[in-house]
Amino acid sequence: MGACAMMLVLTQCSACKEPQEPEGNTDATYIVHWITKYGNDDLIQGQTYRDAFNRRLLLEDLRGYISQVALIDENDSSIVLKDFALMNWFADPTISTAAQPAKIKALRFSLGIPAVYNTSVDPTTYPNAHPLSVAGAAGMFWTWNTGYIFYQLNGKCDLSGSENQPLIDPIAYHCGDDTLFRTITLDIADVTVKAGDAYQFNILFDAQKCFWNDQDTMDLDVDYLTHTSGNLPLALRAMDLYQSAFSIP
Amino acid sequence: MKLRSTYIGLCIALLATAVGCKYDIMEEDEKTVERDDFSNTTAYNLQIPPFFPPMDIPNGNPLTVEGVTLGRYLFWEKKLSLDNSISCGSCHAPEHNFSDSNRFSAGVGGTLGNRQSMPLINLGWAKYFFWDGRRATLEEQILDPVENPIEMHEDWDNVVEKLAQDTLYPPLFKAAFGSTTITKKRAAKAIASFIRTMISAGSKFDKQRIGQYNFTDEEYRGFVLYTTEGGSPDQVPGGSFGADCFHCHGFGDMQMTDGLFHNNGLDFHFQADPGRYMTTLNPLDSGKFKTPTLRNIAYSAPYMHDGRFTTLAEVIEHYNSGGHPSTTIDSFMKFTSGGLQLSATAKSDLIAFLNCLTDTAYLNNPAFRDPHE
Numbered sequence: 104m105g106a107c108a109m110m111l112v113l114t115q116c117s118a119c120k121e122p123q124e125p126e127g128n129t130d131a132t133y134i135v136h137w138i139t140k141y142g143n144d145d146l147i148q149g150q151t152y153r154d155a156f157n158r159r160l161l162l163e164d165l166r167g168y169i170s171q172v173a174l175i176d177e178n179d180s181s182i183v184l185k186d187f188a189l190m191n192w193f194a195d196p197t198i199s200t201a202a203q204p205a206k207i208k209a210l211r212f213s214l215g216i217p218a219v220y221n222t223s224v225d226p227t228t229y230p231n232a233h234p235l236s237v238a239g240a241a242g243m244f245w246t247w248n249t250g251y252i253f254y255q256l257n258g259k260c261d262l263s264g265s266e267n268q269p270l271i272d273p274i275a276y277h278c279g280d281d282t283l284f285r286t287i288t289l290d291i292a293d294v295t296v297k298a299g300d301a302y303q304f305n306i307l308f309d310a311q312k313c314f315w316n317d318q319d320t321m322d323l324d325v326d327y328l329t330h331t332s333g334n335l336p337l338a339l340r341a342m343d344l345y346q347s348a349f350s351i352p
Numbered sequence: 353m354k355l356r357s358t359y360i361g362l363c364i365a366l367l368a369t370a371v372g373c374k375y376d377i378m379e380e381d382e383k384t385v386e387r388d389d390f391s392n393t394t395a396y397n398l399q400i401p402p403f404f405p406p407m408d409i410p411n412g413n414p415l416t417v418e419g420v421t422l423g424r425y426l427f428w429e430k431k432l433s434l435d436n437s438i439s440c441g442s443c444h445a446p447e448h449n450f451s452d453s454n455r456f457s458a459g460v461g462g463t464l465g466n467r468q469s470m471p472l473i474n475l476g477w478a479k480y481f482f483w484d485g486r487r488a489t490l491e492e493q494i495l496d497p498v499e500n501p502i503e504m505h506e507d508w509d510n511v512v513e514k515l516a517q518d519t520l521y522p523p524l525f526k527a528a529f530g531s532t533t534i535t536k537k538r539a540a541k542a543i544a545s546f547i548r549t550m551i552s553a554g555s556k557f558d559k560q561r562i563g564q565y566n567f568t569d570e571e572y573r574g575f576v577l578y579t580t581e582g583g584s585p586d587q588v589p590g591g592s593f594g595a596d597c598f599h600c601h602g603f604g605d606m607q608m609t610d611g612l613f614h615n616n617g618l619d620f621h622f623q624a625d626p627g628r629y630m631t632t633l634n635p636l637d638s639g640k641f642k643t644p645t646l647r648n649i650a651y652s653a654p655y656m657h658d659g660r661f662t663t664l665a666e667v668i669e670h671y672n673s674g675g676h677p678s679t680t681i682d683s684f685m686k687f688t689s690g691g692l693q694l695s696a697t698a699k700s701d702l703i704a705f706l707n708c709l710t711d712t713a714y715l716n717n718p719a720f721r722d723p724h725e
Contacts, residue, residue, distance in 0.1 A: 149636050163636050163680075226604055227405040237405055237605035238479060242612050244604045246579060257683050275683035325589070328683070330599075333581045333590030 132301035134199040142311040148193040155315040164257035175209040215253030215284040222250040252279040276341040312348035389530025401553030418528040423546025428722040433504035449648040455659035460505040468659035476548035486631040490544035508536040552714035574705025587689035613640035617675020
């Protein structure tokens with residue numbers, strides 16, 4: 104009888120405790136961290152930066168969905184770290200997971216939501232904490248027919264050329280359409296991650312490239328507003344630039 | 353003997369552990385630390401309407417018939433105010449979408465605030481409370497008005513005392529929480545439970561969504577305007593002469609609000625009321641206020657956080673003008689490009705659609721009315 108009671112108590116206690124790490128951990132911990140910059144400066148919400156024409160601009164909101172975040176091993180197999188995540192690029196974004204040890208040769212993730220989830224699934228069917236629920240989307244879901252905003256940049260700039268006037272001219276790139284879904288693969292020198300090890304992979308996100316790179320330049324006098332529908336050409340350009348902002352540092 | 357005492361001790365430990373899973377322990381700052389006992393309550397059968405998301409109910413406040421009943425009595429209880437003159441329902445009247453038809457509600461002694469009373473509707477899905485979002489849960493939000501000097505201006509200790517002396521309440525608290533002990537947190541939990549049951553899903557818009565109503569031509573044109581980008585295409589990239597409502601008043605979860613904070617261009621400066629900034633102290637939040645739901649908007653006048661507009665036509669005219677520029681104005685406002693430029697017919701169509709968000713069954717639901725009458 105006493106032994107029974109002891110077992111019951113032990114059962115109750117274990118239910119209240121955090122799961123214990125098994126001895127001799129056979130998994131490795133993979134961490135992907137995005138280093139966020141604006142050119143050479145740290146990326147900070149509300150900070151004033153310069154566009155390609157040396158005009159002042161301020162970033163208020165810079166978020167995006169990433170999906171199918173995975174490490175690619177030497178056998179071209181994927182170790183999936185995250186199916187979906189809504190990234191606030193101002194908020195020291197990091198993703199981690201435990202998985203089997205492997206030799207990693209590339210990082211892969213997509214910008215946006217795959218078509219099969221974008222407009223075909225009612226977002227109210229997700230739990231509210233899920234990034235694809237309406238609550239979890241935090242303004243990044245449009246409507247049933249148009250799906251999710253894959254990438255959103257809101258800010259202000261000064262088109263007057265003044266150095267001391269308040270920034271009031273709007274910038275809004277709201278990009279989300281199946282045609283804007285992009286996948287990025289970043290090759291890295293092979294990294295062998297052993298059981299019990301924690302290894303951090305860094306990805307550079309340079310927000311300056313959301314405004315210009317070697318191929319394209321946003322002129323905020325005219326290229327300041329797209330909600331995708333009605334201005335798909337600018338949304339495509341904004342998405343191309345956004346995609347180019349990710350690299351291995 | 354030693355084995356026997358060990359056994360008894362273990363049984364006590366087991367019971368304590370089990371109790372910990374069944375009861376909610378009250379906060380330490382309560383005068384009486386006592387566990388809520390929900391074991392004799394009846395689960396409230398909350399019906400989630402079609403296309404609504406699940407409602408998250410806090411672990412420490414399960415939705416029960418007894419809790420909702422108590423919450424309803426407390427919602428309409430004037431003893432919550434200093435001079436026993438005002439209840440929650442005084443400023444959240446059913447006929448005005450559980451809001452106030454006055455621009456600013458009169459608190460105890462006629463004191464006026466500086467913000468419009470927010471409508472209470474489908475708040476079980478809300479993430480932030482008050483116009484500036486300074487409270488994160490219904491349970492937290494409910495504590496504030498009682499002690500706010502421009503509202504009920506009472507002390508919770510006094511409220512607890514008054515409720516304890518009223519023969520109505522101790523049995524209601526016992527039914528809801530397992531004991532006659534009255535605390536402010538139990539009161540807040542009960543009122544929160546009641547508010548979670550205040551669900552509106554009977555508008556024409558809801559019925560259209562489930563195939564039980566067809567929009568008239570005018571209403572449909574209004575819906576298209578609601579979901580179309582605003583501005584002239586000559587002046588706004590992608591502008592399609594729409595009303596641009598859906599960005600902030602989205603309906604992906606049928607709530608007609610994104611639940612977030614925006615500066616919709618009401619003012620050039622915000623010294624009078626900095627809005628969300630008062631909570632976050634982030635200058636980027638100056639002049640931003642929570643997007644209210646448009647459900648039952650026809651019954652919610654006056655409009656905006658300060659009730660400056662008395663009609664929907666005035667509201668639409670504000671957006672039509674593009675609003676006043678400022679450093680935090682929302683990019684959706686067309687202040688640099690001449691506003692929405694809606695025609696008179698378009699404005700009329702838009703109002704026709706907004707009227708489709710009316711749910712009079714919600715306003716007249718006897719389950720939400722004053723049980724003291």
